[in-house]
Each structure stands twice: as C-alpha cells, then as structure tokens.
Amino acid sequence: MIEIITIGDEILIGQIVDTNSAWMAVELNNAGFQLSQITSVHDDAELIKSALDLALEKNDIVLLTGGLGPTKDDLTKLTLADYFDTELVYDESVYQNIESLYRTRPSVLNELTKAQALVPKACTVIQNRVGTAPIMWFERDEKVVVSMPGVPFEMKKAMTDEVIPRLMKKFNRNAVINQTVQVFGYGESSLALKIEEWENALPDYLHLAYLPSFGLVKLRLSGALTNGNELQAEIDRQFGLLDEILGDAIIARNDFPLEKNLGEMLRAKKLTIAVAESCTGGNIAHKITSLAGSSEYFIGSVTAYQNEVKENFLGVSSEDLKSYGAVSQQVVEQMAEGVRKKMNTDISIATSGIAGPNGGTEEKPVGTVWIAVSMKDKTISQKYYFGNHSRENIIERSTVSAMILAMELIKGI
Amino acid sequence: MIEIITIGDEILIGQIVDTNSAWMAVELNNAGFQLSQITSVHDDAELIKSALDLALEKNDIVLLTGGLGPTKDDLTKLTLADYFDTELVYDESVYQNIESLYRTRPSVLNELTKAQALVPKACTVIQNRVGTAPIMWFERDEKVVVSMPGVPFEMKKAMTDEVIPRLMKKFNRNAVINQTVQVFGYGESSLALKIEEWENALPDYLHLAYLPSFGLVKLRLSGALTNGNELQAEIDRQFGLLDEILGDAIIARNDFPLEKNLGEMLRAKKLTIAVAESCTGGNIAHKITSLAGSSEYFIGSVTAYQNEVKENFLGVSSEDLKSYGAVSQQVVEQMAEGVRKKMNTDISIATSGIAGPNGGTEEKPVGTVWIAVSMKDKTISQKYYFGNHSRENIIERSTVSAMILAMELIKGI
Numbered sequence: 001m002i003e004i005i006t007i008g009d010e011i012l013i014g015q016i017v018d019t020n021s022a023w024m025a026v027e028l029n030n031a032g033f034q035l036s037q038i039t040s041v042h043d044d045a046e047l048i049k050s051a052l053d054l055a056l057e058k059n060d061i062v063l064l065t066g067g068l069g070p071t072k073d074d075l076t077k078l079t080l081a082d083y084f085d086t087e088l089v090y091d092e093s094v095y096q097n098i099e100s101l102y103r104t105r106p107s108v109l110n111e112l113t114k115a116q117a118l119v120p121k122a123c124t125v126i127q128n129r130v131g132t133a134p135i136m137w138f139e140r141d142e143k144v145v146v147s148m149p150g151v152p153f154e155m156k157k158a159m160t161d162e163v164i165p166r167l168m169k170k171f172n173r174n175a176v177i178n179q180t181v182q183v184f185g186y187g188e189s190s191l192a193l194k195i196e197e198w199e200n201a202l203p204d205y206l207h208l209a210y211l212p213s214f215g216l217v218k219l220r221l222s223g224a225l226t227n228g229n230e231l232q233a234e235i236d237r238q239f240g241l242l243d244e245i246l247g248d249a250i251i252a253r254n255d256f257p258l259e260k261n262l263g264e265m266l267r268a269k270k271l272t273i274a275v276a277e278s279c280t281g282g283n284i285a286h287k288i289t290s291l292a293g294s295s296e297y298f299i300g301s302v303t304a305y306q307n308e309v310k311e312n313f314l315g316v317s318s319e320d321l322k323s324y325g326a327v328s329q330q331v332v333e334q335m336a337e338g339v340r341k342k343m344n345t346d347i348s349i350a351t352s353g354i355a356g357p358n359g360g361t362e363e364k365p366v367g368t369v370w371i372a373v374s375m376k377d378k379t380i381s382q383k384y385y386f387g388n389h390s391r392e393n394i395i396e397r398s399t400v401s402a403m404i405l406a407m408e409l410i411k412g413i
Numbered sequence: 414m415i416e417i418i419t420i421g422d423e424i425l426i427g428q429i430v431d432t433n434s435a436w437m438a439v440e441l442n443n444a445g446f447q448l449s450q451i452t453s454v455h456d457d458a459e460l461i462k463s464a465l466d467l468a469l470e471k472n473d474i475v476l477l478t479g480g481l482g483p484t485k486d487d488l489t490k491l492t493l494a495d496y497f498d499t500e501l502v503y504d505e506s507v508y509q510n511i512e513s514l515y516r517t518r519p520s521v522l523n524e525l526t527k528a529q530a531l532v533p534k535a536c537t538v539i540q541n542r543v544g545t546a547p548i549m550w551f552e553r554d555e556k557v558v559v560s561m562p563g564v565p566f567e568m569k570k571a572m573t574d575e576v577i578p579r580l581m582k583k584f585n586r587n588a589v590i591n592q593t594v595q596v597f598g599y600g601e602s603s604l605a606l607k608i609e610e611w612e613n614a615l616p617d618y619l620h621l622a623y624l625p626s627f628g629l630v631k632l633r634l635s636g637a638l639t640n641g642n643e644l645q646a647e648i649d650r651q652f653g654l655l656d657e658i659l660g661d662a663i664i665a666r667n668d669f670p671l672e673k674n675l676g677e678m679l680r681a682k683k684l685t686i687a688v689a690e691s692c693t694g695g696n697i698a699h700k701i702t703s704l705a706g707s708s709e710y711f712i713g714s715v716t717a718y719q720n721e722v723k724e725n726f727l728g729v730s731s732e733d734l735k736s737y738g739a740v741s742q743q744v745v746e747q748m749a750e751g752v753r754k755k756m757n758t759d760i761s762i763a764t765s766g767i768a769g770p771n772g773g774t775e776e777k778p779v780g781t782v783w784i785a786v787s788m789k790d791k792t793i794s795q796k797y798y799f800g801n802h803s804r805e806n807i808i809e810r811s812t813v814s815a816m817i818l819a820m821e822l823i824k825g826i
C-alpha cells in the first residue's frame with residue numbers, strides 16, 4: 001500500500017486545492033498500486049517526520065510532494081536529510097540539469113537556485129527534467145520514500161517517466177481494476193433501489209460505489225484479484241447485466257468527462273458543432289476545447305451575454321426577446337439555429353438561463369435554464385430548473401445537461 | 414487545532430479531487446481556527462476509527478466529510494455510532510426535514526432515503542437544509558467531532574450556518590491573519606533575491622510563503638497574535654515596504670482570482686469588455702462570467718476556432734490569415750479590434766496560439782501565443798511562449814497573461 005503525504009501550508013490554509021493526489025491515485029491504480037491514505041501536513045519538520053513515521057508503519061511506499069522550492073519556507077529536503085540521518089552533498093549531475101534548464105530561460109541562475117544541487121547523501125537522485133528541484137528516492141528496510149516537487153507538471157513528469165516504472169520494478173503487484181458507468185436521469189437513492197437485486201448479487205471481490213455529479217450518477221465497480229483477465233471478464237459481465245436493467249440511462253461506460261464522450265461521438269460521425277452560450281458564459285466552449293484534437297469538430301462559439309449580441313451575432317428576433325424574454329424557449333431555439341447556420345455546422349447547442357445569485361423573478365427564479373440543440377431538420381429544447389444551487393453549480397449543471405441533450409440528438413443521427 | 418478527515422474511496426482512487434478541504438480551511442482560518450492536518454481515508458470502519466484516534470490525540474476538533482450517502486458503500490454513520498459506543502435511533506426532526514425536501518422534488522421518498530432519519534443516540538443532530546444526510550455533532554472530553562456530507566454545497570451550507578458558529582462559541586480563538594499580494598514578472602527565486610532583505614527583517618510571528626501560479630507569484634504573510642489589530646497593522650506596514658521595493662510588479666494586494674481584480678477595475682471605471690478567443694477556447698469568457706454581477710461589464714465573446722469564424726464574426730482579413738497565419742500579431746490585433754467594434758465595448762481581449770499537443774511547427778512551436786488588448790485609440794499586443802507545458806497549462810497561462818495585459822491597459826485609462 002502507498003500513502004501520499006502532501007507538504008505545504010498553502011494546502012492547509014486552503015490557498016490551493018490539492019489536485020496532485022487525485023492524479024497520482026489514478027496513475028498508481030493503473031499501475032496496480034493502491035492508496036491507503038492521503039495526508040496533508042504543514043511545512044514543519046516535526047510534523048513531516050511524525051507523518052512519515054506513521055505512514056511507514058502501515059505502508060511499503062510513501063510518496064511526498066511539495067516543500068522543495070528554493071526559498072526558506074520549504075523544509076522537505078532538510079527534514080529528509082535529518083530523518084534518514086544523512087548530510088547534504090553537492091551533486092554535479094543535478095547542477096548540470098539546472099544549468100541546462102536555464103539555457104532556455106530568460107532569467108539568470110542565482111545562488112538560491114544553485115543550492116537546489118545540494119542533495120541528501122543517502123538518497124538516489126532522479127533528475128527533474130522540467131524544474132530545478134531534484135526528485136529524491138530513499139530506501140530503508142525494503143520500504144521506499146520518494147520526495148517530489150509539488151508543482152503539478154513537474155510531479156507528473158517525474159511520476160510517469162521515473163517513479164512509477166521504478167516502483168513497478170521493485171514491488172510485485174496485484175491486478176486492480178476500477179471501472180465506471182455514467183447514468184443519467186436517476187437520483188442516487190432511486191438508482192440504488194432500481195439496481196438493488198443486481199448489487200446484492202455482486203461477487204465479494206467487487207465493490208460498488210455511487211458518485212453523484214451534477215445531474216449524473218457514476219457507478220464504479222472496483223476489484224482486486226490475482227488474475228486480471230478473470231477480474232476484467234467479471235466486470236464486463238456485470239456491466240452487461242446492468243445494461244439490461246438501465247438501458248439508455250447509461251450514457252457512457254467509462255469515466256471520461258462528458259466533453260470527451262461528446263467529442264468522440266462527433267468525431268465518429270464526422271459532425272461539426274458550434275455553441276451559443278448565455279448563462280453558461282463560455283464554459284461549454286471551454287470544456288469542449290480543453291481536449292486535444294477538438295478543432296476537428298469544434299468550429300466556434302458565441303457568448304451572447306447581452307441581448308444586442310444575441311440579435312447581431314445570432315439573429316435572434318428582437319421582438320421575441322421583448323415578448324418572451326432572453327430566458328425562453330423561443331430565444332434559446334433561435335440562438336441554437338442562428339449559431340448553427342452562421343457557423344455552418346452540423347449541430348449546435350444553446351443555453352439561456354439565470355445563473356444568479358441575482359436576476360431571478362417570481363416567474364423565472366434563479367436556476368431556470370433553457371437549453372436547445374439543433375441540427376438541419378430538427379431543433380429540440382428543454383427547460384431545466386436548478387434552483388437553490390450556487391452560480392458555479394448552476395453553470396456546471398447547465399453545461400452537463402446541454403452536452404447530454406446534444407448526445408441524445410447525435411445518437412439519432 | 415483542527416483536523417479534517419475526508420472519507421471516501423473516490424478520493425483515494427483519484428475519481429474526484431478534494432476541493433472541500435481547501436474551502437473549509439479558508440473559512441476556518443477566517444474564524445480564527447487553524448488546521449493541523451488533512452487526512453483522506455477509505456470507506457472502511459477500521460481505517461476511519463484509527464484516523465479518528467490519531468486526530469483526537471492531537472486536536473480539539475475533528476471534522477469529517479463524506480460517507481453519509483443512503484447507499485451501502487457509505488459507512489460513516491454506523492462507524493461513528495460504534496466509535497462513540499451508542500446505537501442508531503429514529504429522529505423525527507430529521508425525517509420531517511427529509512420530507513420537506515422531497516416536497517419540492519419530482520422523485521418519491523424511498524426507504525433508503527427514509528433511513529437517513531436514523532442517527533446515533535449520543536450525537537447532537539444539526540439539520541441539513543439542502544440534503545437528506547443529517548449533520549452529527551459529538552462531544553467527548555471537551556473535544557468535538559462533527560460529521561458532514563461530502564457533497565460540497567451541503568457541506569458548505571452546514572459549515573457556514575451551523576458548524577463554524579457553534580465552534581466559535583465553544584472554543585476561544587487566537588487572531589489569525591493570512592494576507593497575500595500577487596506579483597507579476599518574477600520567477601520564484603529571482604523574487605526571493607529581490608526581497609531578501611525585507612524577508613529577513615520580518616518579525617518572528619510573521620511567516621512568508623511563495624506560491625507560484627501560472628506566471629504569477631503570490632506572496633502570503635501569515636501570523637497569529639492575541640491582538641488582531643496589532644497583527645493587521647504590522648502586516649499592512651510590511652506590505653507597504655514591499656510596495657516600495659516591487660512597485661508596479663504588485664498587481665493586487667489580495668488573493669482574489671485575476672478575473673475578480675479585472676472585473677473590479679472594469680466596474681470602478683465603468684468600462685465594458687468583449688473577448689475574442691482562439692487558443693483559450695472560451696476559458697477567458699468562462700472565467701469572467703463565473704463571477705456574480707459580471708453582466709455589468711461583460712458584453713459577450715466569440716470563440717473563433719476556425720479561420721472562417723475569425724473572418725465572418727470578427728472581420729479578420731482573409732489575406733492576412735493566409736500571409737501571416739492565425740497565430741500572428743496581425744491576426745490577433747484584428748481579432749481584438751473586430752470584437753470590440755462589433756460588440757461596441759470600451760475594451761477587448763484577443764488570444765491566438767497553439768495550445769497543443771499537436772499543431773506546432775518549427776517556426777511556431779506548441780506554446781506560442783499572441784495576445785492583444787484593444788481600446789478606442791490604442792491596441793497593444795504581445796507574443797508569449799509557454800513551451801513544454803500541457804494543453805491545460807498553456808490555456809491557463811494564456812488566460813492569466815491576457816487578463817494581466819488587459820489590467821495594464823485599463824490602468825492607463
């Protein structure tokens with residue numbers, strides 16, 4: 001088992017969100033390792049040492065992130081030298097690596113950065129190819145402690161290129177599989193009742209989890225067996241049974257973000273898409289374009305926050321805007337049709353709603369959202385109500401619902 | 414001191430990122446409490462109990478999130494009943510709360526949800542006004558353990574309305590202040606050298622941290638003193654000294670996201686803004702509109718992923734697109750001017766670059782980004798190079814740089 005210890009005051013005062021651990025968990029799982037615990041501690045030598053003590057009692061591997069910067073608040077390296085009862089020594093290979101990084105940088109190599117070449121004598125150094133803080137690999141009593149930078153892209157490169165391959169070599173692994181289906185149209189508990197019989201009949205080595213997420217529920221089956229093929233076959237069989245129970249409510253048999261499933265449908269059917277956003281404010285375009293290769297199917301979008309933009313850029317009727325208001329079936333359908341025609345795409349998505357916290361009325365309270373999807377011969381629209389949620393949450397739910405509505409339309413093509 | 418224990422397999426297999434803890438840390442800090450540690454454990458009774466044991470050794474308060482769903486994988490309530498040596502009893506007030514929630518829901522109250530009204534006899538129940546899982550407050554030997562749902566908006570409402578006010582009442586607090594300035598144009602170590610003398614002269618009770626973030630470095634001063642006014646005055650004085658050293662490089666004396674600082678500048682100067690995005694794909698519009706009240710200054714945006722959209726929606730010259738390419742000074746300036754004129758705003762932002770991982774050339778490698786900002790009498794543009802970063806990272810750095818360039822332009826107005 002592995003424990004991750006993240007080091008840094010910034011996590012414990014909430015200045016940053018720890019996204020590293022989730023990424024590491026996924027990569028470690030894929031390599032057959034399981035996490036027992038994630039622990040976040042301050043930049044404090046005593047706290048780091050006591051967390052290490054506890055982690056090494058229960059685990060074979062402890063991965064540390066953070067606290068390796070060149071400045072005084074970073075204590076991890078000194079603490080580890082102390083913990084492993086060793087001294088700091090100058091490492092020429094680290095210095096060479098730092099120097100080569102600075103060759104492509106505009107700034108000058110200063111003494112603080114040069115000091116990054118001092119490393120604990122007892123560790124094996126792994127070069128950090130994209131940053132100045134070296135990765136340090138310690139071993140004691142067949143257990144491994146690895147210290148990596150907290151900067152996400154430095155940590156990710158070190159994990160992928162060096163740390164995980166070395167861990168796989170050193171430790172024997174059990175086959176671990178986590179697989180997910182995404183279900184739309186059920187609440188968590190109504191879904192649980194619908195699949196109760198199936199759930200109760202699962203073999204002991206499979207574990208089911210329910211993960212509600214902005215109008216979707218993800219169902220995850222996890223298991224560990226010596227025989228990975230057997231495990232995979234059983235998970236496939238169980239998801240097959242689930243298909244029979246839930247049918248179309250299963251919108252994907254994976255844990256991909258929706259924009260990826262939408263993108264793959266568009267690519268497979270060679271369709272292009274455009275987006276007209278009001279309440280989602282650019283979030284749908286942002287989600288779609290966050291994926292490499294999205295330029296194959298994504299043509300463009302208009303964020304039409306003000307009514308003039310809806311009229312001038314999307315051709316929405318100014319009379320309808322007056323009669324029905326911006327948050328209406330008439331307007332959202334015209335937005336979808338307008339952007340599709342003007343950007344000359346196969347399909348389009350449009351949103352118009354009240355994300356709040358202000359701007360609601362009795363007739364159209366905060367959380368009221370109209371969504372339309374349009375193709376050449378067909379435009380469909382639907383009204384949603386996400387009342388009582390935060391602005392961020394309403395934007396996110398609208399984005400999810402819009403992508404699902406688009407996927408439903410595309411399925412029929 | 415407080416420890417947060419987050420409970421849920423989904424965190425340890427990396428299916429979700431723990432955003433709750435950072436939010437809780439900020440709110441607790443503001444109320445004068447400090448976090449000692451964050452621990453994430455599996456949905457497993459023994460692991461939960463041993464984490465509780467360790468946390469109660471070192472802390473007066475332990476806050477648990479997660480594991481309170483109605484389904485079988487959620488074990489927190491049963492585990493707590495066992496840990497506090499008590500039994501589950503039916504609580505009529507919880508049942509009434511659940512029933513009232515269901516009155517506004519389309520779904521039917523089923524037996525799994527009804528079972529949420531069973532609570533450990535030894536706890537004080539706090540009603541969850543936005544979800545079915547009650548909040549449970551336990552006391553033992555003057556220490557407090559509170560269990561809350563992991564669903565972020567349910568946890569946030571419980572913390573704000575009930576848990577923090579009750580903790581403030583029960584525990585005496587020291588004044589704790591964390592304040593941040595945002596510095597642009599320095600790397601972490603070059604900044605450290607620039608302010609070395611100032612840093613060395615800080616009083617003992619102030620702690621400085623460096624937090625690099627997509628081209629910015631945030632400097633955070635933290636301190637704890639019995640006299641909060643004295644602490645605040647000293648932090649103000651220190652930041653005043655820092656102003657003299659760093660001047661314009663300090664772009665904000667707060668920890669707000671850039672879009673908030675940009676938005677407040679626009680609001681203060683009564684300016685409107687429009688955005689034309691290529692490589693940022695809607696992210697700038699999304700960031701700006703994520704804030705309540707942004708419709709006061711944000712008019713709209715065009716995501717012009719394909720060249721036709723740059724021509725038809727923004728009036729970019731098709732000849733220039735051919736001669737210079739989409740990622741060029743000529744095109745990005747025309748994008749900025751085009752969207753400003755067509756949306757009739759005071760200022761505008763445009764981006765055009767190669768976010769990768771594909772699409773780079775020798776002349777314009779992945780990470781090359783042109784950014785322009787435009788107002789009536791002036792358009793400025795700048796070339797950036799974010800090579801060697803991920804797509805996500807390049808999009809984020811471009812977004813940050815574009816907002817900073819806009820803030821520089823607005824300062825001069």
